[in-house]
Amino acid sequence: MENYLQELEKKSIAIIREAKAQFKNLAVLWSTGKDSTAALWLCKKAFFGKIPFPVIHIDTSYKFPEIYAFRDKIAKEWGFNLIIAKNEKALKEGLSPEKGRLKCCTELKTEALKNLIKERKFDALILAIRRDEHGIRAKERYYSPRDENFHWNYKDQPAELWDLYVKPSEDYSHMRVHPILHWTELDVWRYVKEEGLPINPLYFAKDGKRYRSLGCMPCTVPIPSTASTIDEIIKEIETSKIPERAGRAQDKEKAYMMQKLRSLGYM
Amino acid sequence: MSMPRVNLVVVGHKDHGKSTLIGRLLYDSEAIPEQKLEEIRTELKQTGKTKFEFAFLLDSLEEERKGGLTIDIMQTPFKSKKYLYTIIDCPGHKEFIKKMLTGASQADAAVLVVSAKEGIQNQTRQHTFLIKTLGIEQLVVAINKMDEVAYKEDKYQETCKELEQVLRSLGYHDVPMIPVSAMKGDNVFKKSEKMQWYKGLTLIDTLDKNIIPHTLPINKPLRGVVQDVYQSEDNQEIVVCKIETGTLEVGKEVVFNPSGKKGFLKKLLAFGSSKEKAEPGDSVGLIVDEITAVERGEVLSYPENQPGKVKKFVAEVILFSGIKIENGDELIIRYGTAEKKCKVEKIISEIDPVNLTVRLKNPEVLKEEGVGEIEFLALEPICVEKYSDFPELGRFVIKGKRGTAAAGIVLEVRN
């Protein structure tokens, strides 16, 4: 593995182990996308093959069929404890993106997770967000506390010095732990290649289009692309001038939508 | 293909142009996708602004853009010919100390921004003092807003002269100072036509030439910190350590402190394989012969060169807002992976970080956002080291209810 990828990996593994050592009831969030699959792989490595905490998948029911298929296949092969979080109540009431995207995302993702956390009493969640994804995410810490309403107090975040990740004694309800915060999109793809990680087929081009970031079907559009292998994807990103999440509606529909979503607890 | 990486923190008095300078660096290095530029142009137009605001490339929060100020730190990558930089922008406003230290603690080097128009201000001195305290030795100065002083050489020289004095008093020597206009782009990435009198390099070329990336402290004595202890499937104890300095090799005898437990390293575990050696930064699993009940927080070393069990130590401490320290206080400090109880034996001095002088000798209290030298008494066995010997074990934080409440640098230890 290239030296710098090793450095990224080392730091991530150390952070995952810190989280496991400091929190009583940890879980990792897995969307089946490339980032969270890489994070899941890092968790596997950190614990010598067996992830010792649950893996949570938030199911909005609007995901692509390929996502569900990929999820179930990997869960079986890697043998972890998969928990599916779903806001059944909102779905029964017929919530969909047409009722407003901010509301839909908040209800089906954030609320679903909130309910699960409350029920299972998780005190920390590992999330595979990266700084380079979005201006708001660039302001994140490796340890990022949330209150019980999931509010992210981005204006008054705790200090985080050197690699001393400190668990606060109060004033938070659960901790978000971000082990791949320092990776870029390109780093993730190079790592995927290096480690031979399984990848959702939606990322590869079909009929001149591919998904660069995976979300719900109604709110995610593919980008024009001919990249149908990991090498071709790496080459495409190396030369692309288009931001990664350009295909994700919640990022741009209105200015600051992502900021609002995140302050309400969105990932 | 993979360039060396450098983390760069940008500091300086508020409104001297830190965010603008970083925006300019990102813009000129073409690190910003056209789509994002378009988004910003649209937003500026909607709010009736006519000139492009480079700071918007960094300041992504609604409040930051509307208020024209940076609220929290931001890290963004960009490329030069030589390095892949991650640039860290720091706010200069409310509670900037904890935010600035958060950013600066990740940095290999710093850029100090000083406006040629306003000259040295309080935070110019304070920020420089803080980065020096954190041990950042590599510094480059950008004398900014040259366009506002008609690109005049005497204004540049005047600022340089004043600044040199401050820098020298803090122990920085021969610091390169580049006259720039972040807003107009002079001498940032492109050589300025308007300052023919300046014969030196642009800011980016100066950085490329002067900054040395962080190197792993492989040649130092071994130190590692115990993160956790796992049970293997065949019920062996796996001691999980993060290596800080030196090289750990299979077959050698190792010792954990403060417990003093010793044993031979039988195996180094990585996932799916075993290794013969581990280096700084590695987080590895150790199987050590005849050893049990090692605990998180202990320090790993070879028996020939062990950290001492410290009874007292003196540290320079920087308090954030919401915490004050009094003589006799009992505190929890975190170094490496250890959390240990200490007592404030004596506050030796309070330092004025703006005027860079000792404000008070032996004060009873160090108040919030204060800086001072404190003598601590260890209430349980502690293995901190002098920062100048082992920075990785010579820095600590004081725990507060919200986590990290203060930063400390160990100046002296007594066993």
Ligand SMILES: Nc1nc2c(ncn2[C@@H]2O[C@H](COP(=O)(O)OP(=O)(O)O)[C@@H](O)[C@H]2O)c(=O)[nH]1
């Ligand atoms: N004329 C001029 N104005 C500048 C320059 N750099 C920054 N500014 C302006 O100074 C103000 C403060 O800049 P900002 O980057 O937000 O400062 P920060 O607080 O240090 O991050 C903004 O209005 C900028 O447009 C410069 O080189 N020339």
Ligand SMILES: [Mg+2]
């Ligand atoms: Mg700023």
